[in-house]
Amino acid sequence: MINILGKRYYFFLLSLLIIVPGMITLGIWRLPLAIDFTGGSFLEFKFNNRQPPPPAEIVLLFNDLGIRDAQVVTTEQQTIIAKSSFLDETSQAKLLKSMEETFQDSITVLRFDSVGPTIGQQVTQRAVIALAIAALAVILYITFAFRGVEHAFRYGLCAIIAMIHDVAVVISIVAIGGRFFGWQFDSLTLTALLTVIGFSVQDKIVVFDRIRENSAFLKRLPFETLVNHSIVQTLQRSINTQLMTVEFMLLALALFGGVTLREFSTILLIGLFMGTYSSIFIAAPILVVWENREWEKWFKPRASKEAA
């Protein structure tokens, strides 16, 4: 039988290799929050007849109207994306009108979002609260569902730790993507993140369920062997479910879905992969680390660590 748990510290190290650079990026450049959370406006439009003018000219027009923080880029599809501070409906109309006048062409608005600063902040705050409540509910439920096995509470907590690991990986990737590819954390990203959380927990429960079942009749085995056994038994299902079905669907979304969905599904793709990965390589190993109280040996001489 494959010994997955024996290499657990390598897997921990691998995760840190993604999370640490991500957190450093986050610390230096912050999370690239979209207007959904910071407030501001997002306008995507195109000119019906002419080529898009240089972005600098459009920024100038924003400035002339007294609109702050304008950033303008043109896309491959010849559309123009302009971000700026929050615009009320009158300024929106004024902006579009003077855009048509200045550049002598009618325009088609593809998307025009404007979010007030307070609503964005509140959404962020409540999202964090909603997440905390969800995590707590999951811990309580798992503790209840696993009440038949020893240390039921550990299962809930380990599931949440692994889930936080998945969130950290996703956020790291958004942060790195934001730094190098201009990704933004918007409410769709938030939705993706929430899905990752839901599915991460779902997957952990399936793997833990096998441990629960096996511990009933494999009591005499050492805990580490028992857990490893359970992981291997559920391995085929883990691979099939996550990597084949969910990932197939999302891959199709990522490749063929509209631009709106591409970033969303890419993040989901990575996140759901992590959801499966962390059940096997993070959640279950932490359970073993906890059972063996391995941290007591971490700072002892090397020889004892090799044995672990």
Next chain:
Amino acid sequence: MTRNMILSLVAIFIILALSIYLVLPTTTSFLGRPIVTKLGLDLVGGQQVVLQVDLPENAVPDRDLLVKASQIVENRVNGLGVAEAVVQLAGNRYINVELPAVKDVTESIDTLKQTGVLEFVDMSHLSDEEAFALIDQTIRTDLEETLGSETTSPITTTGVVTETVFHTIMTGAMLESVETTTNQLGEPVVSFRLTPEGTKIFAEHTRQHQGKILAIVLDKKVISTPRIREPIETGEGVIEGNFTLESANALTVQLRYGSLPVPLKVAETRTIGPTLGEDSLRKSLVAGAIGFTIVILFMILYYRLPGVVAISAILTYALITFAIFRTIPVTLTLPGIAGFLLSTGSALDANILIFERFKEELRSGRPLGLAVDIGWKRAWPSIRDSNIATILTSLILFWFGSTFGATIVKGFSLTLLIGVLVSLFSAIVVTRTFLNLVFLYFQPSNYAKWFGL
């Protein structure tokens, strides 16, 4: 065939037949309920406006006033003639308005936000009783302008009780300030002060119509019918009328802010052009079809006979879910479709869990029928517990989405929730019954060929 199995089959058949009927595009109503496929703004284009109560952060607006405000907004939206517009309260500070396929964005927002038209209307020729009977009724006045240019629609839709066209003396624009005070007897009254221009008009009118009724009318709806006791020359007056403190306050608020009982401001606007919407819809459908084809191929190649069963179970699941979407109806947005696809993943996971256990049982030498039963029973706790966790999460997300007008999160969690519930049904009933049914008539002995063992 056992009794249970027959019962399950009949149940599946009825539900399936009903679902197919509901999913048919020709079905537009069922038992008096409209049946529609509702597509969200991101798929058809349109505008979402979130109105926020414009009060200090710590002031909690009264729930009743907020409900009233959202009803008024809804009336105005209907006045705009937008098909399938949605107006709903979100939490205790927000009103979410969705206007599909609206072209002129600015005009529609203006209409929503305006404080409404307050009029002082001459009802000199009416008796107390006649005037009192008009309270809360919609009337006509000779003031032409009501809601933008759409003068007639709000009036005709709500029903006019009398054909009389009343004369408007002045509008709420002439009010400078309004507050609730008490008179000498300690009864609550509403006192007001007029602008200089209003003072002039009001003085003249009250001199000529002393003892007559002067009605206060909001958006053509009579809200109060006080009598002119004495001429008001100073531009300062009181409205007395057996008020309780509450009703006096309500009138004050109405006079101050117009027909909206709470002041509203635009907190968020989102406009999606129709081309972007169509494009997203088409691409997502293509993506979904490709994803689903790959899944079908994989399930059949890997699990063989049970794979075919799984696909029929998944199709049943998809039909039922879509029928529910059309019946509630659930507005399908891009995140909503994503939520649906993910619950499809969850439904597939349930099947995979059952089949992996089934194969384990076969490997350990159990006969087919027993292997199905034991495999299902072993897989069940993990299906149950993992799905309950997802249900919990989606409930919390749904709460989050509805409280904050975060329609993205709400749409996503609702389809996920419905999908997961149906997928549980499909795992508990459909897969198991179908498997049993197949093995009742066909018991292959070549496991490698039929089960990919």
